[in-house]
Amino acid sequence: MPASHDVKGIIRHVAEIIIEELKLEDVTAETFNPDMDLVDELGIDSMDLATIALVLQDEYKIVIDEDDYPKLKTIRLIADYIEEKISAKN
């Protein structure tokens, strides 16, 4: 379970998940630019997003609709999305 549900904490945890799932080198959760375009710059595709989404769903106990994938362009946008989902649940 992630340590923090505030946006800053979520950003850090999403970065950790992306680094782990995509086996990224030369970057840490601290140095990962949360505003980097994940498709346009990092080169992730819909299969990567689906993999990441599965982990996030499990970690945060939320549902990420596949139709929402195009919105999840950066780590910050993903964090905002998760935060909204968590708030809506509570």
Next chain:
Amino acid sequence: MKTVSTLLDKDWHERYRRISSLNIRSSIYDVTNRCNLRCKGCFFFSSGEHQAAQEEMDIKKWEDFIDREKARGVNLAILIGGEPTLCMDRVEAFYKRLPTYCATNGLIKVPREKFPDLMVGISLWGSSEDEKTLRGRDTFAISSKNYAGDAYTYYLYTITPPQLGKIEPVIKRIADVGLKVHLQLLSNDEGVNGFSWREGELKDLRSEMDEMLDGYPQTVISSKYYHEIITTGRMMERTFGWNECPSVTESLDNRKPQPRRLINFSRWASDLKTVHRCCTSATRDCSTCKDGAAHMSWIMVNKREHMRSTKDLQGWIEVYEMFAKLYHFIPW
């Protein structure tokens, strides 16, 4: 960290952006079990797939099925067969609902007044002599009359070993009738004598394919990186085969570990219930499969693996552009 902009200059990055937003989700449909040709080496008949399912004859059921496919997220319908043009009502049902590509032998002309921008790929198996040997007739003589100058049609030229050193006249014939061509290789499922690839031939073929692309850039829709992968079966120190193929029907894909694959991909039989294992014959030995679409997709689904160098990522972009052009997601 390597990113797209550290690897690409402005022009290449723009090309990358154009294709990275496409998100193509294709599936393949056997429109019918019947064909007006019986070609040696056609996997559909040699593997008995024409008897795998009883053809659905009710057009309403086809329409409902296509609506469900669209709802499933499919945004490119690839129609194969049998010969799809024997069932124009089914082709029309797809065409009205989805971007549709129709693979045909070209003997029956798709009426353009009804299907103005239907993408058509005409199968061609080489020279007149090879066509007569493998297909019983020179189909080019008919298909080229049916489709000369058509802006939405290209030839899908399956190169066979006897064609080595003789590809150019075929390309010229196609250029002369104002059409385009994409190149792929025969897998020789039926073991026709003299039509299996031998040691060394594929290396020569790769050079010849490269020469055709250089010599006829307005006619040949291809890329040198695709030529490399299709002739070597190797990509990024990996070998093509069952454990790597991306074009396996999703509901039948129980491979572990799961390789990168086409999302939502299925190949449906004409009863609209049965699915086939993959985009080609289930009896084919995957280690010798030369299927062009499967190799293209293999490259495309492995995008991040191509981010290790500028050359690799440019190769990936060229293959993706080739695929997008073949299905008219971007212009020729």
